[in-house]
Amino acid sequence: MPQPDRNTARNDRVQRMHGGLTELDRWLDDRIRTGLADPSLARYATWDDLAARLVDAQAGSLANRIRRLAGLVGASPGWHDDVLAELGLLHLLSQAGRHLGSLPGPLADAVATAVGWQVKQADVLAGVPDTDHWVVAGRSDVREDRIEVRRHWLRGTSSGQWALCLSFAAYQQSLDTSLRVGTSLHADLHRYPGPALRSLVGARYALPVDPVTPPSQTIAEGCNEVGSMLVAEPWLDRLPVTIRARLARSGEVWALADATGSLPVLNAGTRQFDAGLAMLLAVSEGREVDLTVEWTPHGVVPLSIHLPDRTIDVGPRANTSFVSAA
């Protein structure tokens, strides 16, 4: 968590961030006053100017959220719902970010991270590690602006806790290939400040072992697990969960289903081709299988299929013409 009194540079940084958050809230207020039907929402400058100012204010994570939000406008019939929800979360973060001093320590750290407060990797690695046998349960690659982001979701065999290892690659750079889905890694994980999922891998005590399946649960139980994580940090927009489910059709979209209910698959119209989904369909043949998925507010993304003898990585994969080692 930022400690504003530590030195002048940090004070300046906190002040800039505070100013950026104040401006963000003013901008949010304008959107709510003029309404989502306001034609200015369709203009790139409406979003990009704000994002640039948030970058200047050291609130890079919020700037990324603003850019992603711009992409939601007009993107689906229900875009008003999606945009309004995101405006609400931005308001929550801007309010919390301006009152960090009055929040409990871990929550303040989580808010600071969500706003974009930078923490040096060396500081993270200097923290107390979580040592466990970490199952690499799933992987997803997502292009964010001009950067490819790779998420590896790890689950502690003893603790049952989730962790997230990120890697980034610009054009023609390489993503991390050291974590292989379906293997278990005996290693130290160092978490970012707060109750953070985001972690760095520290010391590794053995070569990865495979195959390993994380424990699965019903869809209803999986929703409870996701809900518990969202109670702590409602602004999280990607969370991992391992469930036992089968593919099913819900009208014109694919969904995961079991006896307890269903979850829509993100961007998965039954008439569109999705390589990961087709692989899931082929491997499962419509039967229930153990799956690690990434929950998002708009649907789940299947990441891996855990079979008794192997794990199949079906997560979205970066385009190899953009980044190497994908």
Add this chain to the structure above:
Amino acid sequence: MKSVDEHWQALVTTALLGTDRREPPEAPQLIADLVADTARTTASERMLAQVAATTAVRRAGVIPGPPLDELAMPDGDDRQPCVPAAVDRWHHITASWPVLEDEWILTLVTAGWRIAPELLPAMLMRHRSDPVRRTRVMVGAGSTGRWLVGHVPDLAARHPNATVTPEALAELPELPIAPELAQLVNRPGAESGGVLAQSLEDGTLGHPHRAMLINLVARVRADALLDIADILGAVDSISPGYGLATVLGDLATTRHRMLDELST
């Protein structure tokens, strides 16, 4: 009493018009308790607070949708799926040695395997246009392949009515090999490997012959491959043919392993 979802719809309606034109809706008790304070004086501030709280409550209360009908499953297939090593090999050869792909699928079918299901989407997508290869894939895929295409129309063949003869289906395509090299196809590995190594070292064969040499190694008898790989691996590293010998040795090794993985 208004539910959280009903309240959310009221918030969306207000947000569309904007609070300059419409007052925020009255919040249900659950939300009102969360945003109750006296600091928010304007309609837009009260609205934003309600939107934030309602979004947080709805997200944390994520619940499944209704159960859905099961998909009809494909008919059974008695054949075992090919082993994971063969799956990895297919990815490797399509990336590095596509000349081996026809032999991969023909060997798989002949040996009585079926294509591992995780490979099916990539193989069906790759061979939508070529009727012969497409038919081979469908034979290797069995009922799961037909079932999958039924669910994923993008995987369907581009020319579904094309006619394929049984001969075309069962034979490897002929690859162009110069006559002086073609005679090595059926020779024992020690002999063909020796000729290749010698010719590469003395420069008789070189990069201009690369394509023909690749075709040759892709068609030499299977029991010659290990010897060829060994002999090419021993080519003098300072000779001009060293690089090409390494490449051909890798092809021989890859093909040997491929056939080994697909043996019954």
